[in-house]
Amino acid sequence: MSRAQTLAALGEFGFLDRLLPTLKQRPDVLVGPGDDCAVVRCGNRRVLITTDALVESVHFERDWMTPHQLGRRSFLVNLSDIAAMGGRPTFCVISAGVPVSYPARDLTALHAGIQAAAQEAGAAVVGGNISRADRLFISITLLGEVGDVVTRRGARAGDELFVTGTLGDAALGVKQLQRGRSGGHAIQRYREPQPRVAVGVVLARRLASAMIDISDGLLQDLGHVTQASRVGAEIDVEALPYSAALRRLPAAEALQLALRGGDDYELLCAVPPRRVPALLRLRKQLGCQITRIGRCVSARKGIEMLGAGREVHVDSGGGWDHFVTRVRGS
Amino acid sequence: MSRAQTLAALGEFGFLDRLLPTLKQRPDVLVGPGDDCAVVRCGNRRVLITTDALVESVHFERDWMTPHQLGRRSFLVNLSDIAAMGGRPTFCVISAGVPVSYPARDLTALHAGIQAAAQEAGAAVVGGNISRADRLFISITLLGEVGDVVTRRGARAGDELFVTGTLGDAALGVKQLQRGRSGGHAIQRYREPQPRVAVGVVLARRLASAMIDISDGLLQDLGHVTQASRVGAEIDVEALPYSAALRRLPAAEALQLALRGGDDYELLCAVPPRRVPALLRLRKQLGCQITRIGRCVSARKGIEMLGAGREVHVDSGGGWDHFVTRVRGS
Numbered sequence: 184m185s186r187a188q189t190l191a192a193l194g195e196f197g198f199l200d201r202l203l204p205t206l207k208q209r210p211d212v213l214v215g216p217g218d219d220c221a222v223v224r225c226g227n228r229r230v231l232i233t234t235d236a237l238v239e240s241v242h243f244e245r246d247w248m249t250p251h252q253l254g255r256r257s258f259l260v261n262l263s264d265i266a267a268m269g270g271r272p273t274f275c276v277i278s279a280g281v282p283v284s285y286p287a288r289d290l291t292a293l294h295a296g297i298q299a300a301a302q303e304a305g306a307a308v309v310g311g312n313i314s315r316a317d318r319l320f321i322s323i324t325l326l327g328e329v330g331d332v333v334t335r336r337g338a339r340a341g342d343e344l345f346v347t348g349t350l351g352d353a354a355l356g357v358k359q360l361q362r363g364r365s366g367g368h369a370i371q372r373y374r375e376p377q378p379r380v381a382v383g384v385v386l387a388r389r390l391a392s393a394m395i396d397i398s399d400g401l402l403q404d405l406g407h408v409t410q411a412s413r414v415g416a417e418i419d420v421e422a423l424p425y426s427a428a429l430r431r432l433p434a435a436e437a438l439q440l441a442l443r444g445g446d447d448y449e450l451l452c453a454v455p456p457r458r459v460p461a462l463l464r465l466r467k468q469l470g471c472q473i474t475r476i477g478r479c480v481s482a483r484k485g486i487e488m489l490g491a492g493r494e495v496h497v498d499s500g501g502g503w504d505h506f507v508t509r510v511r512g513s
Numbered sequence: 514m515s516r517a518q519t520l521a522a523l524g525e526f527g528f529l530d531r532l533l534p535t536l537k538q539r540p541d542v543l544v545g546p547g548d549d550c551a552v553v554r555c556g557n558r559r560v561l562i563t564t565d566a567l568v569e570s571v572h573f574e575r576d577w578m579t580p581h582q583l584g585r586r587s588f589l590v591n592l593s594d595i596a597a598m599g600g601r602p603t604f605c606v607i608s609a610g611v612p613v614s615y616p617a618r619d620l621t622a623l624h625a626g627i628q629a630a631a632q633e634a635g636a637a638v639v640g641g642n643i644s645r646a647d648r649l650f651i652s653i654t655l656l657g658e659v660g661d662v663v664t665r666r667g668a669r670a671g672d673e674l675f676v677t678g679t680l681g682d683a684a685l686g687v688k689q690l691q692r693g694r695s696g697g698h699a700i701q702r703y704r705e706p707q708p709r710v711a712v713g714v715v716l717a718r719r720l721a722s723a724m725i726d727i728s729d730g731l732l733q734d735l736g737h738v739t740q741a742s743r744v745g746a747e748i749d750v751e752a753l754p755y756s757a758a759l760r761r762l763p764a765a766e767a768l769q770l771a772l773r774g775g776d777d778y779e780l781l782c783a784v785p786p787r788r789v790p791a792l793l794r795l796r797k798q799l800g801c802q803i804t805r806i807g808r809c810v811s812a813r814k815g816i817e818m819l820g821a822g823r824e825v826h827v828d829s830g831g832g833w834d835h836f837v838t839r840v841r842g843s
Contacts, residue, residue, distance in 0.1 A: 209637045212604070221639035223604050225658075228556035234606040234642050234654060241645045274542070274553050276564040278608065278652040307539045309551035312564050315571045317648055322608040324564060324654035328555075 599717020
């Protein structure tokens with residue numbers, strides 16, 4: 184490795200890819216690094232483990248939301264990883280870095296936000312640790328329980344691709360916050376992700392061959408699935424589910440947000456054709472929109488966008504990678 | 514709460530104390546926040562969960578150790594919390610914040626250090642997450658398994674107090690690093706804590722009524738035990754175990770380091786008098802020094818230092834609290 188290589192040059196995903204093969208495992212590790220959660224055996228149970236951090240000036244600015252909202256959000260981004268494996272949350276611990284000047288009442292509110300989101304999800308905050316830090320960070324580790332696990336690896340050519348909810352709203356919300364707006368649907372979608380836990384359980388139990396949550400943008404996360412599953416994908420651009428807020432934008436801008444915006448925290452899954460009728464029958468019971476957006480194809484084809492009479496081939500590295508891009512949306 | 518209250522005024526422990534009673538629990542939470550680890554029931558097992566972060570310029574400076582040593586250390590400080598509950602480590606996840614300019618090879622070495630320490634301890638690194646951050650932080654969440662749990666709460670007046678190893682070395686090491694020294698016993702003790710996992714298992718199974726690891730200084734951590742157990746304590750100052758390095762210092766300086774220095778990662782435990790003979794018989798098998806340093810007394814007495822013909826009453830708030838003190842050792 185060259186001396187000059189920094190994370191800025193390499194990117195987070197490049198770096199993680201390089202580390203993953205070095206990890207040796209215990210036999211009770213069912214799914215190791217590289218998926219939304221690890222899955223480990225614990226006696227007669229399967230336990231999910233995930234960890235994610237929100238860092239000031241990287242993932243948020245303090246004036247983008249209240250401390251309570253920030254607390255909720257730091258729990259919810261982890262909850263989405265549990266949803267992506269078809270699990271339910273159980274316990275979490277908090278590791279926070281807090282500037283000495285941070286008001287105690289804001290920290291109380293932040294903590295109350297984590298607590299509230301955890302309780303609503305049926306999870307318990309069982310511990311934590313606070314350190315001094317120059318900038319605020321909140322790192323949460325969330326455990327979950329799971330029956331049928333679905334990973335990123337199981338997609339096969341021919342499987343159809345579905346997403347829950349709508350895409351690109353949160354990324355639009357970030358743009359609006361950066362322009363000084365303080366409210367509206369898109370900003371609310373950024374502030375308060377709605378992890379698809381109940382839907383994830385159903386999809387994992389009977390339907391999906393592979394699943395991931397969309398946190399780094401559809402293309403990036405689809406790329407994780409196609410890479411892990413060794414397939415390609417065709418995306419039907421006309422089918423991408425937009426909210427009313429996105430439909431009001433110029434088409435190119437909306438498409439960009441839907442494909443490359445981050446923070447959606449919706450689920451993307453692959454469903455074998457024989458199970459699609461069952462999914463469509465269940466649609467109404469799922470409690471959220473679920474949309475067919477394309478299908479898996481041979482790995483040789485990469486990821487292709489189909490629609491509006493044109494085909495555009497894209498590489499899968501176009502999402503949100505902390506070390507390559509600068510500040511989200513800018 | 515006053516608007517002006519910040520963490521700097523309140524202190525980490527004051528803040529945590531205030532939060533803990535707000536936490537509602539699931540019935541499968543056996544030990545919630547406020548001990549070295551949480552203990553949760555997971556099917557037919559008891560699982561320990563702990564999380565701890567090392568933050569650049571708060572817990573370490575980059576030139577104090579190699580990235581590999583830093584990686585080892587960030588695992589080991591968590592391992593010590595598992596040891597303090599009488600458990601054995603199983604799985605861990607890493608949440609790191611890394612400056613864009615941080616060399617990729619240093620991050621590889623840091624990760625290899627975590628890996629190596631985890632493997633030596635019999636644990637597996639099952640996942641992780643890297644974010645951009647202005648200053649390096651490494652937050653690790655470590656799970657463990659445990660049979661007999663010992664918490665901070667079980668000490669009774671009359672129980673004798675024991676510590677493993679020697680005290681104050683790591684704090685002396687930090688002073689030496691700050692003065693530009695780069696090696697020696699004390700610095701090594703800071704860089705490479707030796708969590709007492711095997712000893713902790715033995716102490717928890719048959720001997721200790723309460724246990725904690727000494728990470729914030731003997732007085733601070735003893736204070737956590739006496740507060741949780743609602744007892745007081747008498748410490749026999751002459752009995753405190755010193756390394757050769759500490760014995761070479763002026764007596765007052767050595768005492769200060771032993772009482773208030775942090776980062777020892779030794780175990781402090783209370784042992785009921787009837788079990789002390791069994792502990793003394795096991796001493797040789799424990800593989801490390803274990804020293805009687807005092808005993809628990811009525812809560813009314815607080816914490817008293819006995820020795821050298823004088824008695825000094827101290828409050829228990831004299832250890833290392835990130836938000837009240839400035840930089841360790843300064």
